[in-house]
Amino acid sequence: MITTDPNKFQAIISHAKEYGFVFPSSEIYDGLSAVYDYGPWGSELKKNIREQWWNSMTRMHDNIVGIDSAIFMHPTIWKASGHVDNFSDPMIDNKDSQKRYRVDHLIEGYAEELNKKGHPLEAENLISEMDKLLAASDFAGIKSLIETHNIKCAVSETCNWTDVRQFNLMFSTQLGSVAEEANEIYLRPETAQGIFVNFLNVQKTARMKIPFGIAQVGKAFRNEIVARQFIFRMREFEQMEMQFFIRPGTQKEWYAYWKEERMKWHTGLGFPADHYRFHDHVKLAHYADAAVDIEYAFPIGWKEVEGIHSRTDFDLASHQKFSGKKMQYFDNEINQNYIPYVIETSIGLDRMFLLTLSHAYTEETWTKEDGKEDSRVVLKIPPKLAPIKLAILPLLKKEGLPEIAREIMKDCRDDFYCFYEEKDTIGKRYRRMDALGTPFCVTIDHQTKDDQTVTIRYRDSMAQERIPISSIRDLVRQKTR
Ligand code: ATP
Numbered sequence: 001m002i003t004t005d006p007n008k009f010q011a012i013i014s015h016a017k018e019y020g021f022v023f024p025s026s027e028i029y030d031g032l033s034a035v036y037d038y039g040p041w042g043s044e045l046k047k048n049i050r051e052q053w054w055n056s057m058t059r060m061h062d063n064i065v066g067i068d069s070a071i072f073m074h075p076t077i078w079k080a081s082g083h084v085d086n087f088s089d090p091m092i093d094n095k096d097s098q099k100r101y102r103v104d105h106l107i108e109g110y111a112e113e114l115n116k117k118g119h120p121l122e123a124e125n126l127i128s129e130m131d132k133l134l135a136a137s138d139f140a141g142i143k144s145l146i147e148t149h150n151i152k153c154a155v156s157e158t159c160n161w162t163d164v165r166q167f168n169l170m171f172s173t174q175l176g177s178v179a180e181e182a183n184e185i186y187l188r189p190e191t192a193q194g195i196f197v198n199f200l201n202v203q204k205t206a207r208m209k210i211p212f213g214i215a216q217v218g219k220a221f222r223n224e225i226v227a228r229q230f231i232f233r234m235r236e237f238e239q240m241e242m243q244f245f246i247r248p249g250t251q252k253e254w255y256a257y258w259k260e261e262r263m264k265w266h267t268g269l270g271f272p273a274d275h276y277r278f279h280d281h282v283k284l285a286h287y288a289d290a291a292v293d294i295e296y297a298f299p300i301g302w303k304e305v306e307g308i309h310s311r312t313d314f315d316l317a318s319h320q321k322f323s324g325k326k327m328q329y330f331d332n333e334i335n336q337n338y339i340p341y342v343i344e345t346s347i348g349l350d351r352m353f354l355l356t357l358s359h360a361y362t363e364e365t366w367t368k369e370d371g372k373e374d375s376r377v378v379l380k381i382p383p384k385l386a387p388i389k390l391a392i393l394p395l396l397k398k399e400g401l402p403e404i405a406r407e408i409m410k411d412c413r414d415d416f417y418c419f420y421e422e423k424d425t426i427g428k429r430y431r432r433m434d435a436l437g438t439p440f441c442v443t444i445d446h447q448t449k450d451d452q453t454v455t456i457r458y459r460d461s462m463a464q465e466r467i468p469i470s471s472i473r474d475l476v477r478q479k480t481r
Contacts, residue, residue, distance in 0.1 A: 002275065002297040009299040012354075012361050013230050015377065019435050021045065021357070022231060034224060034235045041436050042353070044387035044417065046238075049352050050217055052385065053240045056265055057215040064213035064242065065206045069194025071219060075185050077193050078170065080322035081315060082286050087189060088166040090139060091225060092146065094153035095160045101153075102225055103142050103164055104130065110151045139164035169222045171235075187221035192344060194218070195243045196315045199327060199340075203245075210329055210340055211254065213244040217349065229300060231350045238349035245340040247331060248313065254343045255290055255310045262294060262308060262345050270382035271359055277302065287314035294347075296355050305355055306347035313339040356381060360437055379437030380460055383480045389416040390476045391433045391441040397422045404469075405444045408454075412473050416480055434459060440476050 016022040021042035025035035038046055058066045078084050090103045107130045114123035126149065133141040142164050152159050171187040188194065195202075195214045202214050217240045224233050231237075246254050259278065267273045279302075281291040289312050293304040316339045320327040328337045357379070365375040383389065392409050394401035402422055412418050419438065421429055426443060433441050442454040453466045456475070467475065 004301045005299040008361065009230075009358075011363070012299070012357050015361060015379075015435070016042065016357060034233065036231050036234060036350075041387040045356065045381070045385060045437075046349060046353055048385045048387070049356065050238075050240065050349055052269065053265075053347070053349075053352075054215065054217060057213070057242050061213065063208065063211060064215055064244075065202060065208065066215045066217075067195065067198055067202060068218065069191070069198060069216060071188050071221075072175070072185055073188060073193060073197070076322055077197060077319070078186050078189075080318040081193050081196075082318070083170060083186075083189060084168070086286050087170060088168040089225065090134070090142065090164050091167040092143065092164050093162040094156050094158065095162060096156035096158045097153050099153055099155050100167075100225055103146070104134065106151060107142075107146065110149060139166075167223075167225065169224065171221045171223055188219075189222050190220050190346070191216045191218045191239045191241045192243060192346065193315070195241065196319055196342075199245065199316060203329065210331060211244060211246045211250075213242050215240075215242040217241075231354050232298070232300070232303065234350060239346060240349055240352075241344065241346045243311075244343045244345075245329070246343065247334075248338055248341045251289065251310045251312070251341045251343060255308065258343050258345050259292060259308050262306060262347075266294065266296075266306075269385065271296075271355070275359070279304070285309070287311045296358075298355065298358050303351075305351045306345065309344045309346065311342040311344050313341050315342065316340065356385060376431055376434050378434040378459060381437035381439075383439040386437045386439050386480065387417065388419045388433070388436055388438040389440065389480045390472070391419045391421060391429070391438050393420075393426060393429050393441055393443045394422050395426060395443055395445040399446070400449060401444045401446075404448055408442065408444070408469060408472060412476065415473060415477050430457060430462075439480065442472055 017024075019041060020039035023037045023039055024031040025037050026032045054066065057064050091100050092103050092106065093100045107126065111123040111126050114120070114126065126145075129145060130142065133145060140163075143161060146161060147159060150159055170189050172184050173187065175183045175185045195216055199214070202208065203212070217238065219236060220239045221236050224235055244254060244258065263276060263278075266276060275297040277295050279293040279295050281288070281293070284291055288309045290310040292308050294306040294308070295302045296305045316327040319325075320339065327339055329340050330337050360379040360381040362378050362380055363375065364378060365373060368374050390412060392405045394405040405420060405422070409418050409420050419433075423429075430441060437459070439459045441457045443457070444454055448454055448469070452469050454469055454472065455464050456467050456472070457464045
């Protein structure tokens with residue numbers, strides 16, 4: 001049974017800070033809302049997730065190559081993509097509290113209350129009325145719907161609302177030194193457009209034939225209003241996107257293929273299949289003819305981690321129109337020129353990071369042989385993603401043990417991330433490594449000097465055994481691949 005657990009979520013946030021995974025941005029200045037920094041182990045974990053995704057796309061598919069396009073792009077790109085006109089949410093402000101709400105969230109929240117009070121029919125009617133008004137962009141109608149139902153701000157508890165306004169989620173800035181409107185550019189709200197505008201460059205230079213894909217990982221920026229829930233919804237975040245270019249008419253089969261392929265990637269990393277589900281979009285974005293979310297059972301409930309979208313030829317056709325440059329492909333198998341259709345897979349790296357912590361964070365308590373209680377917090381991160389793969393721990397700081405440990409470190413650090421520590425008791429050092437998710441620790445003791453063996457300790461089972469020094473590297477390499 002999958003249940004939400006807000007306490008666990010809070011514990012993960014504290015743990016992430018205390019153990020150097022994620023810090024609030026600009027903390028000494030009281031932070032910046034919905035912006036976060038990754039610490040030593042967080043940046044390592046993030047890099048490992050990124051690498052797994054990148055390799056699974058580019059190395060494991062002959063027909064997918066990567067790019068790294070700039071964050072700044074020509075402003076017309078965002079006109080062509082529809083983001084200038086459509087990438088906005090209708091918002092309303094309460095004049096007394098100054099608090100801003102997305103109108104759909106405000107009305108849905110009220111409908112939820114009606115449900116709880118035993119008025120499901122009223123709630124249903126309210127939502128369907130809202131859907132109709134939103135579909136017609138009737139913002140005056142939305143405002144009067146809020147007023148007729150006397151929907152109040154949670155902070156001021158008044159119904160004193162401004163008009164409903166569209167609030168674009170893109171950040172803008174000025175290019176060059178003169179603040180004229182013509183110089184206004186945007187921070188990209190998705191990485192996908194950098195792929196679309198380079199479609200022909202890549203196709204020609206990498207000699208790609210349809211079907212083929214272009215992958216990219218990079219920062220994206222959205223001025224999210226409901227900025228909350230830790231790194232789940234950020235204003236600056238990282239996306240891992242792949243656009244797969246196909247022959248028009250084949251989109252259904254490729255959409256099904258990528259749905260399955262992406263789910264396999266998640267479960268292949270070692271995350272449990274019963275924590276995943278697909279959620280089909282009912283209301284499609286302006287560019288899509290089909291869309292599905294891959295959702296994960298986070299401690300805060302089922303939430304989207306990745307989207308798979310059948311984007312038709314919307315983007316390329318639109319860039320062709322706005323730029324006046326042909327965005328067509330000559331398919332010599334059927335002797336035809338066409339604008340390819342596209343299936344997109346788009347996953348948030350930060351959300352995948354949060355998913356990893358949500359899965360890994362475990363509090364354990366047990367009774368020891370002497371009858372006393374013991375406990376630990378352990379991050380059961382899949383070994384291939386773990387920030388540190390091997391901790392090398394000399395039992396004492398003297399008697400030649402650190403020297404042997406340093407030799408092991410020298411032998412292994414080229415192959416995977418090793419961490420050397422000689423401070424504190426061995427028990428404390430094991431607990432610290434559990435808290436960082438380190439799958440293997442080796443301890444060097446006096447016996448090591450006699451027989452060249454060490455004790456290896458396994459994170460999840462806490463089992464220990466002696467193995468020869470000469471086998472450490474291969475064992476860890478094999479189990480963290
Ligand atoms: P949501 O409905 O949660 O706002 P979305 O449907 O707008 O997300 P997409 O535009 O499909 O998201 O972006 C693809 C992926 O990028 C999402 O599945 C998510 O993992 C990630 N993502 C989107 N917005 C954010 C954000 N503000 N912070 C962190 N990750 C994000």
